[in-house]
Amino acid sequence: MKIVYYLPDVLNPFWNLVVSGIEQSAKQGGVGFEAISANHSDSLQNSQLKAFKGKRPDAILISPIDLKTIDQIGPITSEAGVPIIVIDQYIKANVTACIISGNLRGGTAAGKYFIDQLSKGGRIVHIQAEDFENARMRRKSFINKITQQRDFTIIKTIQADGNRNKAYEQIIAFLREGITFDGLFAENDAMALGAIHALKEKRFSPWPIVVGFDGVQEALDAIREGSLSATIAQDPVTMGKKAFEVALKIIQKNPYEELTTIMPNLVTRANLS
Numbered sequence: 644m645k646i647v648y649y650l651p652d653v654l655n656p657f658w659n660l661v662v663s664g665i666e667q668s669a670k671q672g673g674v675g676f677e678a679i680s681a682n683h684s685d686s687l688q689n690s691q692l693k694a695f696k697g698k699r700p701d702a703i704l705i706s707p708i709d710l711k712t713i714d715q716i717g718p719i720t721s722e723a724g725v726p727i728i729v730i731d732q733y734i735k736a737n738v739t740a741c742i743i744s745g746n747l748r749g750g751t752a753a754g755k756y757f758i759d760q761l762s763k764g765g766r767i768v769h770i771q772a773e774d775f776e777n778a779r780m781r782r783k784s785f786i787n788k789i790t791q792q793r794d795f796t797i798i799k800t801i802q803a804d805g806n807r808n809k810a811y812e813q814i815i816a817f818l819r820e821g822i823t824f825d826g827l828f829a830e831n832d833a834m835a836l837g838a839i840h841a842l843k844e845k846r847f848s849p850w851p852i853v854v855g856f857d858g859v860q861e862a863l864d865a866i867r868e869g870s871l872s873a874t875i876a877q878d879p880v881t882m883g884k885k886a887f888e889v890a891l892k893i894i895q896k897n898p899y900e901e902l903t904t905i906m907p908n909l910v911t912r913a914n915l916s
Contacts (some may be wrong), residue, residue, distance in 0.1 A: 645675035646890055648704040648730075653680035656859040657879050661730060664883020665704065670906045673889065683806070685709035692716045696723065702890040706730045710775065713737050726893045730886050731833060731901065733776050739893055743777060745906040749875040750781035752909045753854050754788025756873050757795070757826050760852050764794025765825035768817070768851075770838060771832040772805035774833060781830055781875075798824055803834050810837030818845045826852040832874055833860055834861035839870045858910055860871065868911055876910045 648665055655778035662678045669676035677698065685708040692712060695703060703725055707713055710732070717737025720727055726739035733743050734835045757765060767789060771777040789795045799817060803810040810829065816842065829835035835855030842850070850870075855862050858876025865871035882905050892899040 644701050644894065645677070645699060646702050646704060646887065647695070647698050647700040648676070648678045648706075648886075649688060650678060650680055650706050651688070651708045652683040653678070654682075656861060657832070657857045657877070660859070660879035661706070661883040662884075664880035664885075665887045666883075667880075668884045668887035671843070671911055672887075673893070674887075681708060683708065685712065687714065688712060694720075695720065695725070700725055701894045703727045704730055704886050704890060707732060707734075710734060726890065728819045728893070730882055731777055739904070740889050740899060740901050742882050742889065742905070744877040744882065745904050746777050746780035747784045749877070749907040750784030750786075751788050751855060752907070753781070753828055753856065753873075753875055754785045756854060756909060756911075757789065757828070757852060758792055760872070761795070761825055764792070766796055766798045766823065766854075768801065768814075768824050768827040769797050770801045770803050770810055770829040770834045772803070772825065772834065775878050776832045778805070778830050778831050785828060798822065803829075803837070805831050805834060807833040807837035810834035811841045814838045814841035815845065817840075818847060826854070828854045830856055832857040832859045835871060835874070836861060836865065839865060841872070856907075858907070863910065863915060866910065866915055869912070873911045874910055875907045877907045878905050881905050 679691050688708050689712050713734055729738050731743045733741050801813045803813050832855035852872045855874040858874050862874045885903050889899050
């Protein structure tokens with residue numbers, strides 16, 4: 644028995660933790676496992692998936708870079724009798740099951756944190772990830788929570804496609820405009836860390852409240868150090884383990900849940916273990 648996981652980018656610590664969760668479960672169950680990284684290239688991931696038969700998988704796990712990839716490959720894997728379990732995206736068509744994080748709750752928690760910390764109101768910079776369903780959900784709930792408050796304004800929206808280097812470059816460019824702000828929300832930790840790099844490089848003061856989303860180790864270290872105020876911590880290891888569990892149930896033709904949601908938590912210096 645073999646399970647193959649197609650992930651966006653092995654250099655992103657979040658996806659590495661997902662791999663770790665799957666790996667742990669695969670070893671315990673004596674199941675073959677292979678992780679294939681697309682280095683954040685949708686065309687590479689597409690070609691990798693088209694060659695899936697050469698890997699002889701009993702089930703495919705995937706975190707798609709481009710949702711169109713699922714539309715193209717889903718019918719082919721279905722015809723071959725190979726189930727697809729999607730991790731960190733909710734897709735209704737051409738897949739067997741999905742494992743997602745509670746993005747609506749996470750976005751609301753991020754917004755509430757800014758409101759609690761900035762009692763007199765605030766000017767917020769919002770760094771957005773790719774236009775995927777998971778990012779859209781955290782984005783929508785964050786914006787709804789912030790804009791309900793009379794004294795809060797999102798003064799700048801920056802598109803960084805979930806990429807750390809792009810977030811760094813965009814914030815460097817934004818800081819040149821000389822616009823004051825009190826807080827910065829990034830839709831993943833990678834972008835938050837890129838923004839922090841830019842803020843440090845430009846010696847920005849006073850230091851804003853910076854909130855990320857994922858809960859990767861480097862973000863937790865940044866909270867300890869004080870440059871990151873909080874992160875909405877997903878549980879990628881549990882997501883990986885759950886994806887493996889669902890895949891195994893499908894392979895063994897046992898009942899399974901088509902949608903599993905793993906809830907995130909707000910992590911700050913106060914509750915950081």
